[in-house]
Amino acid sequence: MKVLVTGARGFVGRNLTVRLGELGHQVLAIGREDDDVAWTEATQNAETVVHLAGENRPVDPSGFETGNVGLTRKLVALMQATGNTAPILYASSTQAANDNVYGRSKANAERLLLDHAAATGGRVAVFRLPNVFGKWTRPDYNSAVATFCHRIARGKAIEIHDQAAPLRLVYVDDVVDAFVALLPGNFATGFHDVAPVYQTTVGEVADIIRSFPQSRNTLTTPRVGTGLVRALYSTYLSYLPADAFHYDVPIHADPRGRFVEMLKTTDSGQFSYFTAGPGITRGDHYHHSKVEKFLVISGKAHFGFRQIQTGERHEIVVEGSQGRIVETIPGWTHNITNIGSGELVVMLWANEIFDRDRPDTVAMKV
Missing domain, CATH: 3.40.50.720 (NAD(P)-binding Rossmann-like Domain)
Known part of the structure; x- marks a missing residue:
């Protein structure tokens, strides 16, 4: 057309x-x-x-x-x-x-x-x-969202005269969706709407945008998967200068290998990865409630399990090419041994953020 x-x-x-x-x-x-x-x-x-x-x-x-x-x-x-x-x-x-x-x-x-x-x-x-926001809006012009994103992405202060001032916002992708849906022309003449419309305030929008750069330090991401926060996050990232497209996370290294936390969530745990050299065993502990999912990215791993009361044992061997998830089970002590000839790299998800005061991790050999 x-x-x-x-x-x-x-x-x-x-x-x-x-x-x-x-x-x-x-x-x-x-x-x-x-x-x-x-x-x-x-x-x-x-x-x-x-x-x-x-x-x-x-x-x-x-x-x-x-x-x-x-x-x-x-x-x-x-x-x-x-x-x-x-x-x-x-x-x-x-x-x-x-x-x-x-x-x-x-x-x-x-x-x-x-x-x-x-x-x-x-x-x-x-x-x-109402106010449309999204990537490619001109900052310091007529969009508070664009101005906030542009300034916060560069570590600059933003000025707010009234935190409680109401804002009605629509996201540009939703506007485009609404237009594209009518392209065939089979619509009634008159007024049409774009949905959703986000009812918020200037202060709330500013607080949400401020949380994005903070998440790089805490490693804890806001809920950026749906709704207004998702749209604001995408918009904020579009204003990052190119030299801020990357950031480093702490690497914890010891003779066994490296352990790196990548991302934490407010209510769905955290993601990390670890490495191990040939013959190295990691783990040898159990959890009461915490659960984990392991994905071998490269190398060959032996997972050992033992039920801490009955003594029942189980083992699993996984290679990086298999795309197989291994889950830990509460009440089973477990370990992971690199049985390959090269470095073992394993991705890990835990259903809760590690709490040093309540680690729910009890040492016990398999």
């Missing part, structure tokens, strides 16, 4: 055009800097239009009228002049419901598009977006 994207060089536009390319669509990118010939050709060929071009922080307030209403009027006029009734998706703003210069300009642009749909039989989807 040929998709005309106005404002394709902006924040949302760049994210959208990348996704459209991944899906195999042809992007007709256009902006206010392009001449009338380019605009005419793009509107003639468009099979769907995503109208993102606009103005939200002009030097002169009159820029709201020219950037939002004027560009929309130009788009509608060209569509009608070429007889193109392709569906139009419009990125408006929740400010369109407010009586301010910016809000009125977005509301007027909405009316132009809805009138166009009524006059031509085309379809128009209006998205009144």
Whole structure:
């Protein structure tokens, strides 16, 4: 499909055009800097239009009228002049419901598009977006999230005037998903929503972002797998300077080999790895409640088990090429011996973070 994207060089536009390319669509990118010939050709060929071009922080307030209403009027006029009734998706703003210069300009642009749909039989989807955040937003411009991420990623202070100030946020990937879902054009003209919308505060967002660099020191990651924290974490990482793409963790070494903790979680344990030279045995202890999963990455390992009351024994031999998990069992003392000729490397997950005051690790030979 040929998709005309106005404002394709902006924040949302760049994210959208990348996704459209991944899906195999042809992007007709256009902006206010392009001449009338380019605009005419793009509107003639468009099979769907995503109208993102606009103005939200002009030097002169009159820029709201020219950037939002004027560009929309130009788009509608060209569509009608070429007889193109392709569906139009419009990125408006929740400010369109407010009586301010910016809000009125977005509301007027909405009316132009809805009138166009009524006059031509085309379809128009209006998205009144709250604050959109994600990778490639310009910091120190109009996004608190972008500014916080950019500054915190560089160890700089952030300034907050009102911690409790409310924020309504949508993540750029969710905006792009909502647009892509309507590309076939089988939607009803009117207002459409992007979900989820995150209801939060300036202070909460700042605290979440501040926790990300701290996790490199504590090795304990926040819950970055779902929801707002996931989206903020991805956004924060996108602002890291290239020389901060890596960081070191402590290595604990002794004659048996190395032990390295990689990552800890707040409620699902921790990940680490260890090495052992040929003939070296590690472990020889049992746990009451703690459980572990071992994955041999390279080398050959012998796992020995003994039930501490009955004396029942069990053994397992695993090589790195097998992709086999070995679990420790509460009440069974266990050890791991390198029975190969080279270094043994084993990845380890424990279901709880090691607590020196309550280690739940009792020494006992297998």
